[in-house]
Amino acid sequence: MQPVQAPYPLTRLRRLRRTPALRALTQETVLTAGDLIWPVFLCDGQNQRQPVVSMPGVERLSLDLVVAAAAEARDLGIPAICLFPYTDPKAKTAGCEEAWNPENLTNRAIRAIKAEVPDIAVMTDVALDPYNAHGHDGLVVDGIILNDETVEALVRMALAQAEAGADILGPSDMMDGRIGAMRAALEAAGHKDVAILSYAAKYASAFYGPFRDAVGASGALKGDKKTYQMNPANRDEALRLVARDLAEGADMVMVKPGMPYLDICARVKETFGAPTFAYQVSGEYAMIRAAAQNGWIDGEKAMLESLMAFKRAGCDGILTYFAPEVARRLRQG
Numbered sequence: 001m002q003p004v005q006a007p008y009p010l011t012r013l014r015r016l017r018r019t020p021a022l023r024a025l026t027q028e029t030v031l032t033a034g035d036l037i038w039p040v041f042l043c044d045g046q047n048q049r050q051p052v053v054s055m056p057g058v059e060r061l062s063l064d065l066v067v068a069a070a071a072e073a074r075d076l077g078i079p080a081i082c083l084f085p086y087t088d089p090k091a092k093t094a095g096c097e098e099a100w101n102p103e104n105l106t107n108r109a110i111r112a113i114k115a116e117v118p119d120i121a122v123m124t125d126v127a128l129d130p131y132n133a134h135g136h137d138g139l140v141v142d143g144i145i146l147n148d149e150t151v152e153a154l155v156r157m158a159l160a161q162a163e164a165g166a167d168i169l170g171p172s173d174m175m176d177g178r179i180g181a182m183r184a185a186l187e188a189a190g191h192k193d194v195a196i197l198s199y200a201a202k203y204a205s206a207f208y209g210p211f212r213d214a215v216g217a218s219g220a221l222k223g224d225k226k227t228y229q230m231n232p233a234n235r236d237e238a239l240r241l242v243a244r245d246l247a248e249g250a251d252m253v254m255v256k257p258g259m260p261y262l263d264i265c266a267r268v269k270e271t272f273g274a275p276t277f278a279y280q281v282s283g284e285y286a287m288i289r290a291a292a293q294n295g296w297i298d299g300e301k302a303m304l305e306s307l308m309a310f311k312r313a314g315c316d317g318i319l320t321y322f323a324p325e326v327a328r329r330l331r332q333g
């Protein structure tokens, strides 16, 4: 685009910023509750609310409360909820078998939500890190994260989630070939309408720290995830990953983390025109909350501005722990 404009003073760009009405008329991007996916943490038990200390305002919820939360989200106009389990350490094994147990926490939550709140889309996490003691997203032998064996396990996990009624599968593992393998298995099993939102460009980031507290994996991680998650220095590789996942049958793609990677969000959307999401991850959430709690920033304004930035960058939607709060705020106008 080549903006054409007369020189000052014929053009005064402040003219259109003079009043709220003029600013509203010329606003280029909007943020609505319909742009949001709400990530929630699951725990066992009844009537359990466990605060996540490093994510003020976020709680792990037992299934009864998650169903109520899903109903509230639906009423607020939030189209999707994304489930992350806090797995009982006793259920964690080297082979990660709990990941495809039809009765695991996630699969029970999918069924409970779809039974009571069928019109909210339920998204899942497809990765093995909640199901082993070492915190890696794949199967590990002699310190090596195995790719192809992990893909087989992920396919089992994905099928169990589809069977439970998930609408959107979110492979967050970054193994090679998993989208194609999942898509083929879903087709073969008759789950042709289950969508895949691929965590296509997921960076090995320091911003995931509070999430690991939330799912009980902090301190557990041996080493780092740099052999499968992306180098934060890379840009072209993100496009290759997105191209690959779309070619393998992903319906939607994600960039993660969000705010430090807005350049990647913009390039992905401009290059492929596919439904593109960003994950405003736990560390981004925690930074805004912590600064607000200290009185250093206006938390509500920072929340809204950060989410608007994703829309401006071209994202179709955002996974954010702020989802219910921002939806309530947007309702007030």
Ligand SMILES: NCC(=O)CCC(=O)O
Residues within 6 Å of the ligand: 125, 172, 207, 208, 209, 210, 211, 212, 280, 281, 282, 283
């Ligand atoms: N698969 C989810 C993550 O790896 C972390 C998200 C976060 O930090 O919020």
